[in-house]
Amino acid sequence: MRVEEGPVKLLRLIQQPVESPDGKRLVFSALTHLYAMDIPGGTPRRLSSAAAREFMPAWSPDGQWIAYVSWSEDGGQIWKTRADGGGNPKQLTRVPAYYRDVRFSPDGKRIVALRAPRQAHVEQFDEWDATRVNLDLIWLSSEGGDVNLILPARGAANPHFGPSPTASTSIRKTASCPCATTAATAARL
Numbered sequence: 001m002r003v004e005e006g007p008v009k010l011l012r013l014i015q016q017p018v019e020s021p022d023g024k025r026l027v028f029s030a031l032t033h034l035y036a037m038d039i040p041g042g043t044p045r046r047l048s049s050a051a052a053r054e055f056m057p058a059w060s061p062d063g064q065w066i067a068y069v070s071w072s073e074d075g076g077q078i079w080k081t082r083a084d085g086g087g088n089p090k091q092l093t094r095v096p097a098y099y100r101d102v103r104f105s106p107d108g109k110r111i112v113a114l115r116a117p118r119q120a121h122v123e124q125f126d127e128w129d130a131t132r133v134n135l136d137l138i139w140l141s142s143e144g145g146d147v148n149l150i151l152p153a154r155g156a157a158n159p160h161f162g163p164s165p166t167a168s169t170s171i172r173k174t175a176s177c178p179c180a181t182t183a184a185t186a187a188r189l
Contacts, residue, residue: 013030014029014035015029015055016028016029016055016056016057018058018059019059020063020083021059021063025037025042025083026038026039027057027059027083029054029055029057030044033048033053033054034046034047034048034055036066046085047081047085047089048088048089052079054068054069054079055068055069056068057102060108060142061108064083065082065142066080066081066082066083067079067080067102067103067104067111068080071098074096076096076098076099078092078102078113080092080111080142092111092143093140093144094144094146098115098116100113100114100135101113105142106161109141109142110139110140110142111139111140111142112137112138113137113140114135114137114138115138116134116135116136135153135155135156135157136149136150136151136152136153137149137152137153137156137159138150
């Protein structure tokens with residue numbers, strides 16, 4: 001598939017829009033790249049000039065960083081970039097895989113995500129099918145490094161942290177995340 005790089009006059013479809021923690025900005029994926037804009041009424045601006053296909057953005061709790069995933073036929077990675085578009089994106093993961101649904105921990109020190117082997121994603125018949133390939137719930141430092149397995153996701157999606165005061169060490173069980181961790185497993189975060 002080839003995506004044209006020429007000027008776009010009107011864009012009607014954005015993916016994975018996420019409001020900033022202060023509610024003043026929006027980040028989203030459109031035409032395989034990440035854009036940020038002030039809301040309401042701002043002008044979308046690309047966050048990087050990278051050629052990688054960029055998806056599933058997530059704000060850091062302080063609103064200074066955006067984590068996201070890249071996807072290619074060779075696999076994907078987890079990245080972070082400055083929310084103001086300054087500097088170059090930083091690759092956080094070391095091993096290509098199919099990463100998705102990244103989220104910062106409430107203290108901003110860790111990132112949780114779902115991960116599957118690259119080949120499982122390539123062989124999946126329909127990317128939009130509700131069936132999840134062998135996804136694992138993982139975490140890594142928001143500075144990058146080794147990926148740590150929390151537990152097999154078993155069909156869960158959209159990992160997130162709950163509103164409890166100790167949310168940095170717990171993942172809440174909800175309808176969208178039936179893979180809630182036990183206290184012992186959460187302590188590994």
